[in-house]
Amino acid sequence: MEQSFLTTFAYAKINLALAIHGIREDGYHELQSVMQSIALHDIVRVRRHGEKVVCRCGALSGPGNIAYKATMLFLEQLGRFEGLEIEIVKNIPVQAGLAGGSTDAAATLRLLNQLYGEPLGREALLTLARKCGADVAFCLNGGTMWATGRGERLEALPTAPELDLVLTKPFSGVNTREAYRRFDLVGQSGYLTKTDWEKALAQKTKQQIVDLLYNDLEPVSAQMVPEILVLKQHLLELDCYGALMSGSGSCVFGIAQGKQHAIEVAARLRKKGFKNVWVTRTVDEIG
Ligand SMILES: C[C@@](CO)(OP(=O)(O)O)[C@H](O)COP(=O)(O)OP(=O)(O)OC[C@H]1O[C@@H](n2ccc(N)nc2=O)[C@H](O)[C@@H]1O
Numbered sequence: 001m002e003q004s005f006l007t008t009f010a011y012a013k014i015n016l017a018l019a020i021h022g023i024r025e026d027g028y029h030e031l032q033s034v035m036q037s038i039a040l041h042d043i044v045r046v047r048r049h050g051e052k053v054v055c056r057c058g059a060l061s062g063p064g065n066i067a068y069k070a071t072m073l074f075l076e077q078l079g080r081f082e083g084l085e086i087e088i089v090k091n092i093p094v095q096a097g098l099a100g101g102s103t104d105a106a107a108t109l110r111l112l113n114q115l116y117g118e119p120l121g122r123e124a125l126l127t128l129a130r131k132c133g134a135d136v137a138f139c140l141n142g143g144t145m146w147a148t149g150r151g152e153r154l155e156a157l158p159t160a161p162e163l164d165l166v167l168t169k170p171f172s173g174v175n176t177r178e179a180y181r182r183f184d185l186v187g188q189s190g191y192l193t194k195t196d197w198e199k200a201l202a203q204k205t206k207q208q209i210v211d212l213l214y215n216d217l218e219p220v221s222a223q224m225v226p227e228i229l230v231l232k233q234h235l236l237e238l239d240c241y242g243a244l245m246s247g248s249g250s251c252v253f254g255i256a257q258g259k260q261h262a263i264e265v266a267a268r269l270r271k272k273g274f275k276n277v278w279v280t281r282t283v284d285e286i287g
C-alpha cells in the first residue's frame with residue numbers, strides 16, 4: 001500500500017535586527033540578531049517511498065536542495081538508509097533574506113522525526129539543524145528569538161506583538177556569502193542591546209520596535225542591489241511605521257499601521273510597477 005504524506009507549513013523569518021561583530025576562524029561571522037517568524041510559508045511533505053531519497057522542489061529539485069541534505073543527515077543519525085520522498089511547494093522567494101531554504105530543512109527534520117516516531121529529542125534535532133545551516137536551528141521552533149554565535153545560539157524573547165507587514169523584493173536576489181564578504185571589506189559593525197529588545201517586545205508598542213530596527217548588512221547588500229533602498233523609501237513614504245532589509249536581503253519589509261494599511265501599501269507598490277509584493281504578519285512559535 002502507498003504510504004501517505006505527512007505535511008507541514010515551513011514559515012519564513014525576518015530579522016528585526018542584525019549586528020555583526022567580526023569574523024571567526026571558520027569564516028562565519030559572530031552575530032547578534034532578533035529573529036521573527038512570519039506567516040509567509042512553503043509547504044513541505046514527506047513519505048516513505050521507493051529505495052532512494054528524492055526531493056522535488058521545482059527548479060530546486062534534487063540533491064542540491066537543503067531539505068535533501070537535512071534528510072541525509074537525519075537518516076545517517078538513525079543509521080537507516082531507505083527511500084523517502086520530499087515535496088516542497090515554494091511560496092517564499094529565493095535569495096530574499098527570509099530563510100526560505102533553512103525553513104524547508106527545519107520542516108523536513110520535524111516531519112522526519114514525526115514519521116519515525118520521534119526518535120530524536122529537541123537537542124539532537126537542534127544539532128542536526130546546526131549542521132544544515134546557521135538559520136535552520138531558529139526555523140525548527142521559530143517565534144521571536146535572540147540569536148547569537150553564527151545565528152544558531154537561541155534564547156527566547158518576549159513574543160512580538162502582531163505586526164502587519166508588507167514584503168517587497170527587488171528582481172535580483174542577494175547571495176548571502178557575498179553579502180558577508182562585502183561586509184568584511186567595507187562594513188561597519190553595530191551593537192544590539194538585548195534588554196532594549198526585551199523591553200520593547202514586552203511593552204508591545206510598535207513604535208519602540210521600529211526605533212530599534214537595525215541591519216549591518218543593509219548598506220552592503222544595497223551596494224549590490226540599489227533597488228533595496230528605493231523600495232525601503234517607498235514603504236516609508238507610504239506611511240509604514242518603519243522599514244528594513246531582512247537578513248542579507250534582498251527582501252525589504254515594512255511595518256504597516258494595520259492589516260488594511262498593509263493591503264493598501266501593497267496595492268500602491270504594485271501600481272507603481274513593483275511585482276514582488278506580499279502582505280503578511282508575524283506569527284508565534286511553531287515547533
Ligand atoms: C544573513 C542571515 C541572517 O539571519 O540570513 P539570510 O539572509 O540568509 O536569510 C544568516 O546569517 C544567514 O544564515 P544561513 O543562510 O543559514 O547561512 P549558511 O547557509 O549557514 O551560510 C551561508 C554563508 O553565509 C555566511 N555566513 C552565514 C552566517 C554567519 N553567521 N556568518 C557568515 O559568514 C558564510 O559565508 C556562509 O558560507
Ligand SMILES: Nc1ncnc2c1ncn2[C@@H]1O[C@H](COP(=O)(O)OP(=O)(O)O)[C@@H](O)[C@H]1O
Pocket residue numbers: 057060064065066067088093094095096097098099100101102104105174176247248249
Ligand atoms: N529548499 C530551498 N529553498 C530555497 N533555496 C534553496 C533550497 N535549497 C537550496 N537552496 C539554495 O539556497 C540558496 C539561498 O536560498 P534562500 O534560503 O532563499 O536564501 P536566503 O536565506 O538568503 O533567503 C538558493 O539560491 C538556492 O540555490
